[in-house]
Amino acid sequence: MYPKEFEYASPTSLGEAVALLKKMGPDAKVLAGGQSLVPLMKFRLASPKYLLDINGISNLEYIKENGKFISVGALTRHHSLERSELVKQKLGLFSETASWIGDPQVRNNGTIGGSLVHSDPAGDWGSAIIASRALLKIQSARRERIVDSDHFFKDTFTSAVAPNEILTEIRVPVPPDGGRSAGAYEKLERKAGDFATVGVGVQLTLSRNRKTFEQAGIGLTSLGPTNLRGKKAEKALVGKNVSLETIEEAGTAVSEEVKPTDDVLRGSAEYKRAMARVFLKRALTRAARKAGASGV
């Protein structure tokens, strides 16, 4: 459990950080909360030549409302998102998701940005950004660019963030009109702090009369090579009546679109497929109720 030798740099500004990244090239790794990277280095599964610790950059840790978005700095700890009143009020999906991550130590140290860039398909945040249609702000020495959540995850452990770039901000659209929008995260895990056997994040907006699903976002954890968007399930909801039948149809749709793999310890692909349906239904029912629906 001792990593290989590496060079360590601790820039204090984003400009300095991306300049250093450019210089270091692809052998560098950005250290945020260290909850995945440090164990990988200790197991020597990752042996970066350079470690760029961005924790000294003071203006990457924030949660603030900017008009249509709630902007979350990439260095924001899971714990801050779990406890933020603003997040609880307007982005229930995010406070719920944070509460399911790891254990208190992980939540105190780990960051939303680090977790997203790590792109573990078992990561919980991926489903939250997919369900909420978040935008990701990415910075290199040359430019700043915005990627949407549908194009952020490239493959298992591979995100859209290039080696010379740093994810700086997660911009989450503020859901329409407080009362009729709600989100929920449901997770099946063997024990508290375990990686998800399956996880489902949903972000809903109901019609003003609460009778139909106006918008639906669904993100899926541990159900494919990356976090997935439940497109067919979303389609089964939008414009349809808020009813148990509709939710059942979304459940059926999701079990057809997920791509789980067999796992000796957490369950077969068949089990995960069935649980995607069960946990999506639970998340939808709970979110719909929170958004004021009756009859579900």
Added chain:
Amino acid sequence: MAVSAIFGAKVNRREDPRLISGTGTYASDVALANMAYAAFLRSPHAHAKIKRIDAEKAKKLPGVVTVLTGKDIGSKLNPVPCAWPVTGADVKIPKYYPIAVDRVRYVGDPVAVVVATSPYEAADALDAIVVEYDPLPAVILQEEAMKKGAPLLYEEVPNNIALHWKIGGGNVSDAFSNAEVTIKERFVNQRLQPTAIETRGATAQYDPSTGMLTMWVTTQNPHVHRLLLTLMTGIPEQKLRIISKDVGGGFGSKIPCYGPEAVVALLAKETGVPIKWVEDRHENYVATIHGRDHVQYVELAGKKDGTITGLRVKVYSNLGAWLSTAAPGVPTILFGLILPGAYKIPNVECEVYGMVTNTTGIDAYRGAGRPEATYIIERLVDIFAHKIGMDPAEVRLKNFIPKDKFPYNTATGLAYDSGNYEGALFKALGMVSYDNLRRELQMLRSEGKLVGVGISSYVEVCGLGPSSVVRSTGFALGLWESAIVRVHPSGKVSVFTGGHPHGQGEETTFAQITASELGVLIDDVEVIHGDTDRIPFGMGTYGSRTTPVAGGSIVIACRRIKDKGKKIAAHLLEAREEDVQFDSGKFFVTGVPGVSKTLAEVAWASYGAGSNEIPSGMEPGLESTAFYDPPSFVFPFGTHVCQVEIDKESGQVKIKRYVAVDDCGKQVNPMIVEGQVHGGIAQGIAQALWEEAVYDEHGNLLTGTLSEYAVPTAVELPKYETTSTETPSPHHPLGLKGVGETGTIASTPAVVNAVCDALSPYGVENIDMPLRSDKIWRILKEKGISK
């Protein structure tokens, strides 16, 4: 607190402030000047010949002090000893060397050791060693291992069968041919990883001026460890000092002595610098012993009225790649003798085969043999009850050994000391309002809920143990325990115990016993353990033995001190010895309580030793050494009741209620008893629902880190409702029985019985542990309960 009330009081654990404030001293806290770090290169193959090891590049790396292979060590170290060649069994103990010489036998088998000036450099050097292996076919499962043509681990162990043992009493074949009802099952008691939070580790320092080697080790038994290290290293016992201050959990995994510890001792002697080695968690999971791993073929014979008449058990036990210190005793003596449990079963037969396989060695894990036995009988009672349409509580009551039949001799040759099994069962049933609960569950079932209740009534054999009996089973040593009680001139007291508490709270309970016996304040008693140069030779802590056995030795030492004190007091008070009484720290003349001497006054006189202070001819000082060899084992017992609900959609098991009634005789400190019960129940529930060591077919441990091996947290575990009954052991000086393992023994079958009860309306008779949600879901799906 009044001195007279200290025994039986809920005194806070005096060890806790240092442990919860991070000021304890564990193996990895030891830091010495010029210390170097050892690291072991371990085999990635489950079974292979070592063709070539090239360590030249590693040796040249910065900071590397030395690299040694099994060949380099040669005859400098003896094979890892096995201390329990069970009498009457066919035991074959293969030669297993601390570092593999020409063949590796499990993933994790050490092939070389590196010493470097930092742990980082040591890890770099491991990466630089080139080993060429010639892989051999591996065998993982014990039933495969004994088949003809299976890969052979050792020439000296034909068919990989390292252990064969039989025991029985009564006439089992008659019982079965006359039976009205028979049950036949195959149970799997899965392999578990002990998961002490402190991994193993050792630091050794050699002093060439005295030839003394001091070793800081995390161990449950410092003197036994020293003896085993002497056997491996040849360093004589008087030149070897073992210090083990705080131990972060053992659960049996720190009873054995392991090869790497001998290697560390050798390296310290050869290099002249202190050597430190500490496992990381993965290394701990592959290289520290595992527990359990039985495949059990079991049969029960009975009558339709619920009487159990016979029990027949055949077990295939996995021993792993080497025979660890106590390995042969666990699936035999510690398992077979207690098979009848709390029941008067006249005919019992048990046969055990133990196989070596290409997996981590298996030895004692909390409960050690007794959970495996209790699981069999408690599961069978439920299946039997279901088959004859009787309530499982009724079947238990019908077959219990009645409370007026103690001491009771079992068909397997044990003499149970005392018991009131129906008392504990009734108390537990009362707590859950059993009849109402059954009706309530029936109602919930009619609403479509999957709910069940499970009972487990256990008896444990512990307080290991009477030396003549233990020796007759083939164990290498007796299992008495030792104590020195030293009253200082000021009247303050030091207690040196051969036991080695590491979480069980005996620093507190032994102080309570001493304070109570000698009538001193608990704060005036210091309890010392874990250093072979300070304490008398002792056997250590395991087998729920420390409070009854080591506690027994302290009581005897205290009583001897009081006897001597009476003589001195009589001399001081100019009274006859037989007229002097002792109570609450004072010696006084019978009928004249005002004429007295305190223990401190007597102690002062004993050290002064003038003619007006102690009788002529008496040795000075006030100190006693006692060796307590228990006349018999002790047999705690109890009943646990577990209520569960299964999530129909996901298969998750939720424990709704957990009630435990345990009887460990007199209790020195009920709060500590409760703590032991809580921890035990948690580990037992963990086996029932989550924990399992999983190997792939190549012998890779798939549960090699805490991300994979599912140790539950407080979130998953229920609130425990615990209480006790009190049936003292008649042969123990204080009426004590052990309680360290009871929770682990009782809880596992209680949970499985509850889950099987919930599914019994659907014709489910048995599910093998762990009862993971995906496994339950598959059953629900097959039965058409879940989609």
